[in-house]
Amino acid sequence: MPLTSSDAAPADLADSADLAAVPRKPNRHGGPEGNRRLTAAVGALLLVLFAAQGVTILFLGQLLSWHFFIGMLLIGPVCLKIGVTGYRFVRYYTGDPAYRRQGPPHLLLRLLAPLVLATTVALLATGSTLALLGRDTGPVPVLLLHKVSFVCWATAMTAHVLTHVWRLPRLIGADLRRRSAHRDGPRIGGALVRWSLLAAALGAGLAIALAGTPLASSHW
Ligand code: HEM
Ligand code: HEM
16 A cells, blocks of 8 residues: 555645646645655754664663753754644645645655654653753653653654655655656656755754754753
8 A cells, every 4th residue: 555645645735636637736846746855855964863863762861961062963854854844734735736646645654744744743842841940840850751752752753753664765865866767767856955944943853953053951
């Protein structure tokens, strides 16, 4: 059973006759395919940062400051990931013809996505609270909530990554290759904008991490 939108004709393309009538407008930034490539590129960056964060969890006693640093560094790329997938969601449900033609993610992915989003926000929010308040968080067991959200997040994220990781090489390769290959589909613009957005998100995360880590370390 195909699990991603490019593999299956979603049922709600009933109005494809109407969509076919809508002239295809070239999009300078690559439209839905550009959105897809940026989503994949941020995903790949997150995968690397999650792996590094995983190492800090295994050696938390020695690497707590690195846990804070990488945890805060993640905030930038996570915000970009939520932004780019949220943009697709809004364009699709507000009837943008190009996004309608692309179709929505498979139903299972649409059901998984809110879990991926909510557990990610919970993990970073509880972590940030621990950084700001330290061990004593009053009546709210923030450290317990941080660990519980981690378990829920790890479950949802494993399903998300196992579904999507196969498509990273094509989607990211398409923006790396100087001359587009046949499997890249039609040539689209906006690669520089996408790489700049990725660099800006990482830069924002770095600023948060550089500012926040000394503060967090002073509490732990
Ligand atoms: C904080 C972590 C992450 C969040 C919040 C997140 C969220 C999302 C959401 C909401 C979607 C759209 C629904 C879907 O198609 O499943 C999506 C799509 C996708 N994600 Fe993630 N994701 C995260 C991490 C990752 C990672 C680590 C990877 C690496 C494998 C990844 C790869 C992808 C890909 C390839 C797509 C489909 C792009 C497309 O075809 O449009 N994501 N992500
Ligand atoms: C804003 C970023 C983050 C901050 C400030 C933060 C802070 C903390 C703190 C203070 C602890 C407790 C350390 C102790 O008991 O001595 C902790 C534990 C933990 N954190 Fe984070 N964290 C952050 C992000 C993350 C992320 C992104 C993950 C997972 C991807 C994560 C997973 C965990 C886990 C699993 C533990 C429990 C480890 C254990 O008790 O064995 N944290 N974190």
